[in-house]
Amino acid sequence: MNxxxxxxxxxxxxxxxxxYVMPKITRPFWMLACSYTFYLYDPENAPFVALLLGMTxxxxxxxxxxxxxxxxxxRIAAVAAAVLGCSGVLGWGLYLHTAIKPxxxxxxxxxxxxxxxxxxxxxxxxxxYRGKTRAExxxxxYALFVSFFPCIVTGPIERAGNLxxxxxxxxxxxxxxxxxxxxxxxxxxxxxxxxxxxxxGIVGTVFGKPAQYSGPILLxxxxxxxxxxxxxxxxxxxxxxxxxxxxGIEVMENxxxxxxxxxxxxxxxxxxISLSSWFRDYLYFPLGGSRKGKLRAHVNQVIVFSVSGLWxxxxxGYLIWGLLNGVFLAVGKETSAVRGRIxxxxxxxxxxxxxxxxxxxxxxxxxxxxxxxxxxASLSDAAVIYGGLWQGWDVVFSQSSRFLSxxxxxxxxxxxPWIILGGAFGVELLEFWRIxxxxxxxxxxxxxxxxxxYALxxxxxFYGQFGSSGFIYQQx
Amino acid sequence: xxRFFLTAGSRLLSAVRLAVxxxxxxxxxxxxxxxxxxxxxxxxxxxxxxxxxxxxMVLEGKDIVGYEKMNDQQREILKIFVNNIDPVPDxxxxxxxRIMQLSRDxxxxxxxxxxxxxxxxxxDVMGTFYLFDREDRLPKTFIIxxxxxLLRSDIIDKRTDKELYAEFxxxxxxVPSDVEYVETDDEEKWLALYSPEYFQNNLSYASRDxxxxxxxxxxxxxxxxxTTEVKRGDGSLLYDVNYRNRSQEExxxxxLFQCGNFLYMEDYDEVDQECVELFDKFFAYAQERxxxxxxxxxxxxxxxxxxxxxxxxxxxxxxxxxxxxxxxAAKYDIPVYGSYDPxxxxxxxxxxxxxxLHCTAEAVxxxxxxxxxxxxxxxxxxxx
Numbered sequence: 001m002n003x004x005x006x007x008x009x010x011x012x013x014x015x016x017x018x019x020y021v022m023p024k025i026t027r028p029f030w031m032l033a034c035s036y037t038f039y040l041y042d043p044e045n046a047p048f049v050a051l052l053l054g055m056t057x058x059x060x061x062x063x064x065x066x067x068x069x070x071x072x073x074x075r076i077a078a079v080a081a082a083v084l085g086c087s088g089v090l091g092w093g094l095y096l097h098t099a100i101k102p103x104x105x106x107x108x109x110x111x112x113x114x115x116x117x118x119x120x121x122x123x124x125x126x127x128x129y130r131g132k133t134r135a136e137x138x139x140x141x142y143a144l145f146v147s148f149f150p151c152i153v154t155g156p157i158e159r160a161g162n163l164x165x166x167x168x169x170x171x172x173x174x175x176x177x178x179x180x181x182x183x184x185x186x187x188x189x190x191x192x193x194x195x196x197x198x199x200x201g202i203v204g205t206v207f208g209k210p211a212q213y214s215g216p217i218l219l220x221x222x223x224x225x226x227x228x229x230x231x232x233x234x235x236x237x238x239x240x241x242x243x244x245x246x247x248g249i250e251v252m253e254n255x256x257x258x259x260x261x262x263x264x265x266x267x268x269x270x271x272x273i274s275l276s277s278w279f280r281d282y283l284y285f286p287l288g289g290s291r292k293g294k295l296r297a298h299v300n301q302v303i304v305f306s307v308s309g310l311w312x313x314x315x316x317g318y319l320i321w322g323l324l325n326g327v328f329l330a331v332g333k334e335t336s337a338v339r340g341r342i343x344x345x346x347x348x349x350x351x352x353x354x355x356x357x358x359x360x361x362x363x364x365x366x367x368x369x370x371x372x373x374x375x376x377a378s379l380s381d382a383a384v385i386y387g388g389l390w391q392g393w394d395v396v397f398s399q400s401s402r403f404l405s406x407x408x409x410x411x412x413x414x415x416x417p418w419i420i421l422g423g424a425f426g427v428e429l430l431e432f433w434r435i436x437x438x439x440x441x442x443x444x445x446x447x448x449x450x451x452x453x454y455a456l457x458x459x460x461x462f463y464g465q466f467g468s469s470g471f472i473y474q475q476x
Numbered sequence: 477x478x479r480f481f482l483t484a485g486s487r488l489l490s491a492v493r494l495a496v497x498x499x500x501x502x503x504x505x506x507x508x509x510x511x512x513x514x515x516x517x518x519x520x521x522x523x524x525x526x527x528x529x530x531x532x533m534v535l536e537g538k539d540i541v542g543y544e545k546m547n548d549q550q551r552e553i554l555k556i557f558v559n560n561i562d563p564v565p566d567x568x569x570x571x572x573x574r575i576m577q578l579s580r581d582x583x584x585x586x587x588x589x590x591x592x593x594x595x596x597x598x599x600d601v602m603g604t605f606y607l608f609d610r611e612d613r614l615p616k617t618f619i620i621x622x623x624x625x626l627l628r629s630d631i632i633d634k635r636t637d638k639e640l641y642a643e644f645x646x647x648x649x650x651v652p653s654d655v656e657y658v659e660t661d662d663e664e665k666w667l668a669l670y671s672p673e674y675f676q677n678n679l680s681y682a683s684r685d686x687x688x689x690x691x692x693x694x695x696x697x698x699x700x701x702x703t704t705e706v707k708r709g710d711g712s713l714l715y716d717v718n719y720r721n722r723s724q725e726e727x728x729x730x731x732l733f734q735c736g737n738f739l740y741m742e743d744y745d746e747v748d749q750e751c752v753e754l755f756d757k758f759f760a761y762a763q764e765r766x767x768x769x770x771x772x773x774x775x776x777x778x779x780x781x782x783x784x785x786x787x788x789x790x791x792x793x794x795x796x797x798x799x800x801x802x803x804x805a806a807k808y809d810i811p812v813y814g815s816y817d818p819x820x821x822x823x824x825x826x827x828x829x830x831x832x833l834h835c836t837a838e839a840v841x842x843x844x845x846x847x848x849x850x851x852x853x854x855x856x857x858x859x860x
Contacts, residue, residue, distance in 0.1 A: 006505075006670055175490040179497060450500060457504050466673035 001041040002470060003153065003239045004189050011038065012185075016246050020173045028144055028167045031247065038149035039112065048111035051089065056146045058085060059121040060139050063128045067135035075129060082125040086118040094314055113152035115311070119278055121146055124160040126282055133161045141167050150243035154236040156254040156274035163249070171248030183442055183453070184242030190456050192235035193464030195424050199228040201465065202411040207375055210384045214392025217406055218385050225375050226368045227424070230259055233272070260432045262359035264332040267367060268325070279304045298333070302326030317373040317382060324370040356432070416463060508675045512668060517681035520665040530692050531556035537709035542692035544705045550593040551600070551637050557591060557711070558607040564615050565589045567858050569711070570604050571621025572596035574774045577837040578619065579712035583844070585858070590711035595633040598626040598751060599641035602758055606644035609765060616859040617768035624797040624816065625740035626755070629748040649757045715830055727829055731779040734832035738780065744793030747800050755801075759808040768859050769810045773798060775818040775839060777829040811857040814843035 001008050015034045019027055039045055039052065062078045069075055093114040124145070127133040136142040145163050206213050206221035213221070237254035244251040258270035268276055284304045290297035302323060309322020349355040376382035395403045411417075427437045441452055513521055519528065531553045533540050566587040569578045575592045591604050601620055608614045625631040632638065642653035668674045692707070699706055699714065706714040714720075736742075762769050775781070784791040798816050805812045818824045821842055828839035845851035 006672070173487065173490055175493045178494075453501075454504070457501075461504075461508065461672055461675055462679065464672060464676075466671075466676065 001038050003236060004192050004464075004466075007041075009185075011041075012243055012246065016178070019247055024170050027171070027247075029140055031149075031167070032140055032144040032147070035144060035147040035149040035152065039147065039152065042112070045112045048114070051111055051114070052117055052147060055085070055089060055117060055121055056143045057139075058082075059125055059146070060136070060142045063125055063135040063142070064137070066125065066128050079125055079129045082122060086122040086125075089114055089118045090311070094311070113147075116152045116155055116157060117146045119157045119275075120151075120160075123157070123278060123282060127160060133159075133164075136160070136164055148244075148249075150240040150249075151251060154233065154240065155272075156237055156240060156252050157278050158251060158274070162252060166249050169248075174248070177248065178246050180442055181242040181245030184245065185239050186242075186453065186456055188235040188238030188242060189464075190235075190460055191231045191238065193460050193466065195420055196228050196231035196235060197465030198417060198420050198463065199224045199231070202417070203228055203375070205410045207377070207381070207385075210376070210381055210388060213388065213410070214395060214406065215389045216393060216396050216403060217410060218388050220407075220412075221410070222368050222372055222375075222385065222389075223364075226364060226371055227259070229371065229374075230255070231424075257431050259364055259428065260356075260360050261363050262356055263336075264325075264328050264363055264366060267363050268329065275308070279308055283307060294334075298326075298330035301329050305329070312374070316379050317376060320379075320382075321370050321374040324373070328366055328370070360432070420463070505670065508672065509669055512671070512674050512678055515678035515682050517678050518668065518674070520668045527553050528556050528560075532560065533692070533694060534707055534709055534711065535560055539695040539699050539709055539714075540692045540707050541695055541702055541704045543707035547594050548635055551603075551635060554591055554593060554604060555607060557589065558604070558611060558613065561589060561613075563587075564608070564613045566616045566860075567619060568604075568608070568615045568617070569619045569621060570596070570601045571772075572600075572623050573713065574623055574834055575619075575621025575772060576713035577835065577840050578621070578772070579708060579837065580710045582712075582837050582840050583858075585860075588710055590708075590713075592621060592711070593635075595635060596621075596623070597631055597633050597636055598754070599632050599636045599638060601626065602644050602754075603637055603640040605758075605762065606640060606648065609644075609648065614765060614767050617770060617857075618762070619770045619772055619858075622771045622773055622801055622812075623740075624794045625744075627747045627751040627797050627800060628740065628744055628793060629751050631740050645754075648761055649754070651754065651757065715834075719830060720836075722830070724827060727777070727831055728779060728826065730831035731777040731826070731829065732832070734776075734780045735783040738784065738791070738794070739833060741784070741791060741794045744791070746792050747796045748793075752800060752804060755804060756807070759804065759810060763808060768857070769808070770857050771801065771805055771810055771812040772840075772843065773801075773812065773814040773816055774835050774843070775814060775821055775824055775828075776816050777832055777835075778818050778826050780832055781817050781819075811853075813854065 001011060011034075015030075019030055022030055036049070040049060059082055062082045065078045066075045069078070089111075093111055124133065124142075128135045136145070141164060144167055145158070145160055148158065148163065151158055203221050203225045206217060207225070210218060234255040241251045241253070252274055254272060254274050256270045256273070258267050261267035261270055284300055287300040287303060288296055289300060303326070305322040305326030306319060307322070309318040309320070309325070312318040312321075343349045343355070346355075348358060372385050373379075373382050376385060395406075430437050430440075441449060444452075516528075527549055530540070530543070534553075535557060567583065567585055567589075569575055569588070569590040569592055571592040573592065573594045573596070576590060578590055578592075580586060580588045593600055593604075605618060645651040645653045695702060695706055699708075701717050702714070703718060704716050705719075706716075708714055759769060776784075784794055788795055794816070802812050804810075815821055818826075818828070818839075821839070823842045824835070824839050828836050828842070830836060844854045
């Protein structure tokens, strides 16, 4: 079921009404039924429900075994079995996604949510092994944790320690929480349909045939892709968090204004937090983390990001994206002290606001540089983009009308993209000054707040790109 | 007790706030549904928007010019007529352009609409009947302009809605058809009603710039002095003033062209019994549904008919059609007016034809007997 559809809103409404009407003891099981209904709503997911059920049953039993069995080799074997099984599912999904993506069968064969439920289940098994979480004895609660519908499509990748206790907690209806959740969904729909998908049209055109475009257009498309990816992915998280809040479940934040980050390390502390922290806890730390010296820490970082890159797809582009991020982080940390000393003498950095802006711009540009490999269809396309970036700049100044018509040709028509980007920039600026706009809207008086709700809905109705695509991260 | 009241009060407050929120949000989706239904650019609910615009002009009783540009879409507009005509007229005419001169003025009946279409064949006749039948909007009487090609099995106009015809044959007459028809997909239609995507399409459609678009216009000035064809508000057709006033020589030239190039009648040796059986079932079905049928045979110009008689061996199918249909009509007690043979209609001469196929409104008046609607039998047959 598509998050940004009226079917989903209707589904959510019915699910929530029944949830609050039902006796409290039955609510988690109702949520489980809703999660499987959500999963099976699109008939093409039906073949994969066996995979979801199988993985749920297997990891549930392995969890119990690890908890109960005192024999360490058996417990290790159970963890190994879970790791192998989950990696197998992830690998299978990756193979299908990478190898069969260009064919029409791709959509039918890649299991929806496989990343979410394998990461969630694997994290649970490791946590049980480490003694951080007790094995869940009730299989229905565990099944709900693995298939929790707000998170199954694009995350956030939740931890058993956070979700399972919430399922058992008595939830009473709280108007502020429910309406806050609904607003978060509305905010997510706006970001996805109006901002991300409008930008996505332009980005898709340019990245589709990069050789046809000059440097300025390529640069605009690259810069826009970063923002598209942020809006698209964070919108999915907003909707997931909002939907969970409607049911009184608090899901972890996945993005905390990452594009305002003043360093690359900070960017990755704010971007896709649930996956980053998952890799940190279950890969980086087991590799030794930073406990075995600086060099080893940097190597571990690069390994983690390379794996993260390959998780997106078994292509050189994703691998390079991961490697570059790992390297940028390592270089960032290594040069931190030197940069600090230089910064102290930089006159532009005397104004703290200007310093933050300059740093955020540099981080944005570096991140964009890596994302070219992420978005380009192939390495040769990425090379074309990097080669083309330096050409055709004279047109911007000498033949501005030609440049504007090129912009128009890639979809930057009329005032709509300007208005959307202007509005988005305004929101980013407010957030840069630590004013969270979506929370601000929830706090302002009723007579101002409701017209804003109306405006958001009307803007979605007028400028939303309906039916254009799913979420970018839905495919991973 | 105090805790109970506090909890109950808090829940009541939440319920009220929720209800107010829902009430405040409700107008937006309702507005979208209303807009989607009203503008309906894809014609899910009211037919194609552009065609609907044209169709509604006619249904409002307006005479329009430029309708000939829409010859290929007449069947679609017909569906709009059927769905939107209100109330359903007492009398509906079915057939081809050869019956398009049948009008309210000719019949002296206000409750009449001419649903004939250019190139109308048996699939059009039965399909149009079915459109009314399917919507349970049958009139009192159908006047069928029975053209000779209706009994010729291989004549189906390329513009005909064959699926509609097939549906009628299979569902109503119990006759299997080679053409497969697809049941109307209501799901898509109702999904469109609350689709934001459809809302955007409707917004674009409603705000489009139609300046300079060449489309039918309401007649300005004297309707009888128009230099293009006029689709009358009753569905009948008024040829342009120049065509109506052509010299006899020009009309005869057209008639002579039909001799040897007779539309749909060349290589037609005998009436197709398959079609006769089909109309047999059709008449039985129509009577079962409580509808009067009146058959009208509009004449051919004397030049054409005489040529066919002289070459009877080549036009056996044409010449046999009239006796066959009269025999079939008699079986169901269906009145038949007119004849393909102009000599059999009192007062009809070659001057009563615009060309080699189409007779004038005056000729139709002569068929029904009298210029002032004084043919009581005809009015009785129409159900008055």
